[in-house]
Amino acid sequence: MKNVASGKASPLLGLANWLPAKRSLISTGRWFSTTLLAIMVATTVALAADDHNPLAGDPKAAKAGEYEFRINCALCHGLGARGGGRGPDLTRAQKKHATSDAVMFQIINSGIPGTAMPANGTNGQGVGMTDQEIWELITYIRSVEVKAPAKPIGDATHGKELFYGDANCSLCHMISGKGGRLGPELTSVGGNRTVEAILDSVRNPSRRLAWGLTEPTKEFAQEYETVTVVTVNGKEIKGVILNEDHFSVQMMDTNEQIYLLEKDKLRSFQKSRESMMPKYDAAVLNDKDLGDVVAYLINVGGK
């Protein structure tokens, strides 16, 4: 393998990049009109023609799809599609986006705007897949799905009370515009993460942070690393990193104040992969209450 690109442009831009050349429609001077036309034509064709998987249930296709999966998808979605550093476990997650094979085809081909899911072949992770290879991939994913996904056992109404009350989740996390800003926004987390992944994130909040960014997720750079700086005036500020390069850091402190700082003007700059989120062990939040909170997240995220 040569090199891997980042998830560079947004998936939408990636689509615009891919379509005109894929359809060989570029002609100098008419680029914009052909691009628009190509997007319209390709979208129409894909939706009209690809309404079912021609390889559904074919074990040979599923095996070929497994190799495609290892090359193209496993980096984020894990070996066996059981979830990885960033992507959901596809064997169990609710697949809010991929409601049918046809929609799953579209998602694999075009990505999911606003998420780390890139369009086929645009992020440089693995290779661009042909239509047939995408169908093989879908056949594989369907073959590894757990037929009866574990339903969250819990009381979502009580979970919401805990989220905004005693469990203090909303001090740092926002759902549907309500809550804090220091931690990740959680409106959709229940729709694209498994129960196990959410439970683990609450019990071991630093684990994912320790992994760092991977090549295809660089466009979504916020890792919620903990940072402590001391300014030239001796003021200590602790918070999470919003973004960073060699020369500057953009951070939010625990009062949700944003600081834009030049590193060479700081007295000290310390990063940590220990999350600012406290470790919610069973003494802090027992299994039943945690189940209720997760039920609430699943409930919101599935909508």
Next chain:
Amino acid sequence: MSVTSNCVALPCGCFQRPLRFAFFSAETRHLNRGDRREVPQRALRRAFGPRLLAALISFLAPCILLGPFACQAGAQVTFERLLNSAKEPQNWLTYSGDYAGRRFSPLDQINPGNARTLVAKWVYQTAGTGKLETTPLVVDGVLYATGQDDRAFALDGRTGRPIWLYQRQLPSDIRPCCGRVNRGFAILGDKVVFGTLDAHLIALDAKTGSVIWDVAAADYKLGYSFTAAPLAVKNLIVLGVSGGEYGVRGFIDAYDATTGERKWRFNTVPGPGEPGHDTWEGDSWKVGGAPAWNTGTYDPSTNQLFWPTGNPAPSNRGEGRAGDNLYSNSLLALNADTGKLNWYFQYTKHDEHDWDATQVPVMIDTGSKHLIVQANRNGFFYVIDRANGKLLSANAYGKITWSDGKDAEGRPVANQGAKPTLEGHTVCPGALGVTNWMAPTYDPQTGLFYVTAREQCDIFSTAPQPYEAGHAYYGSAYFPSDKAEPYWGALRAIDPATGQIKWEFRHPSPSWSGALSTAGGVVFTGDAEGNFIALDAQSGKALWHFEMGGEVYASPMAFAVDGKQYVAIAAGSAVYSFGLP
């Protein structure tokens, strides 16, 4: 070519203004609407404006002063000019700037004292999206570069204004492995030549972008493609193929620059009866990979090409291809006229980690020693005797766990614990290597070799994937490892004499930028956060930086127009140029 245009091409490059636009005004059909309005107006203004007399005098003066030889010498990019590229530091004539692969510019206006005053001079936004890996060429004020989806363009080096645009009509089923990218042109005579994602080699007229010839080198449907910049040597255009992810059989080709006729091919995987064929198990040689997807170097004193090759296929699975797998991951010394192999050195035998050895092999002469050095993707810095391919030293320049021993020749060898398994385990460096295709640079003034290093470890896994024509064939996957520290990167300055790292400039995440050294004592590089950075070549201290707003996947170069030094690099989907105010 007319006398006037000969003079336009004078090395000092400062007399082109009145003529450039008149000359190109007929070629505006290639330009977009904005450009179409712009060029003739300016051409008329420039050609017939009040400055006509002054321009004519300044234009004729050097012809009188330097005589006809100087005028004619600048007319075409001859092999002689390529051999003597150091004599025209205002131009950047080959991918690496010279045949030795040093990526060193003799220009010295920008120095550690004034680098902090650097400013952006122009930005050229391509119409495409996605990354640019191109290194522009500059000849007599005109910049030539390639872009996404095999587009190409010529720009006014002072202003970034396009002179012509070219867009390849690619088939819909090409199989580029790692982005729809291209790394640049070779220039020879009046042609600029590049390889395409559908495995063609195309010569364009340098003045108009019109196709002069177009030859198919291989079947793109089997996964063959070109991404590297070719190298022009004598009257040949030399280029290696990409496609190690598809089980291609790699090759290096040479084409007649005048006609496009293929003059020789070196198959990097030997066929039956050829030496090295017995290093492949069964029929595995037929899909053995060993592509040559970067630009090699050339030693005129021995008429030898030094060309590096990539991974054996499938990249992360050795079962089924028992043996050393020649000439994968090797440095090949080829007779430039015939493509015959003089010697080879294999960096990684029977590779199972995708340790492509396609990094630029840089020729260094220290005293009586004629060396060729390479900072390899596998994390070792190799010093080789250029006369015979003998390994002189191999020292790690990044974190290594795949090898902890050396063979009798001093070559690092893989340890069994690093072998990829079905479920995978952690190996350093990660899947993308300590470095990759991004260009290193050697500065003869500091004697230091600068290379972008990526500190990451990954979980390598393998799978028994069968070969299927035209389908991705590496049967493997890699993952970030929770046992390793998060990825980071650095530009490192290596002393080739000792292999020791003299300094490093850290990046918060691994960079895909190459580096450029300059006679002014400034080294340039970029980072994944979008910065273009000037560093003191001696100390590695940051002198200046500029946020370009797009990740860097390219290597910088330098040129001069009107006697003023520029430094250019691609970032995001654009090409940027910088200079002193």
